[in-house]
Amino acid sequence: MDNTRWRLLVSGRVQGVYYRASTQEMASSLGLTGYACNLPDGRVQIIAEGPKDGLNQLKTWCADGPPAARVDSVDASLETPTGEFSDFGVR
Numbered sequence: 001m002d003n004t005r006w007r008l009l010v011s012g013r014v015q016g017v018y019y020r021a022s023t024q025e026m027a028s029s030l031g032l033t034g035y036a037c038n039l040p041d042g043r044v045q046i047i048a049e050g051p052k053d054g055l056n057q058l059k060t061w062c063a064d065g066p067p068a069a070r071v072d073s074v075d076a077s078l079e080t081p082t083g084e085f086s087d088f089g090v091r
Contacts, residue, residue: 005034005081006055008046010062012072019044020090022066023058030054033085048088049081 010019020036023046027034032050039045048058062074 002051003049003081003083004052004055005047005049005079006059007077007079008048008059008062009039009075010044010046010065010071010073011042011075013068013070014044014065015042017068018066019069023062024088024090026061027058027088030057032058033088035085035089035091037091047079049083049085 015038020038023036023044027036027046027048030050032048032054034046034048036044036046046058046062048055059074059076063071065071
């Protein structure tokens with residue numbers, strides 16, 4: 001399988017609005033593995049591994065997020081896939 005790993009940093013009103021749980025649902029539906037977590041600076045960090053098409057779909061979704069969120073930016077960086085995840089979780 002040709003997997004890719006991205007680190008997404010999502011800024012805006014993204015904590016306390018079910019952003020991580022909604023990301024988990026979306027990523028799982030796309031067959032991605034990894035996790036979403038809150039950062040102390042108010043951003044959400046997403047580490048996701050899987051096919052590039054699924055990662056592109058997740059990034060597009062992240063730009064809007066769940067209904068209560070207000071996303072200002074999504075910064076993506078490419079990383080080396082590790083295969084360490086068996087599913088997509090929330091931390």
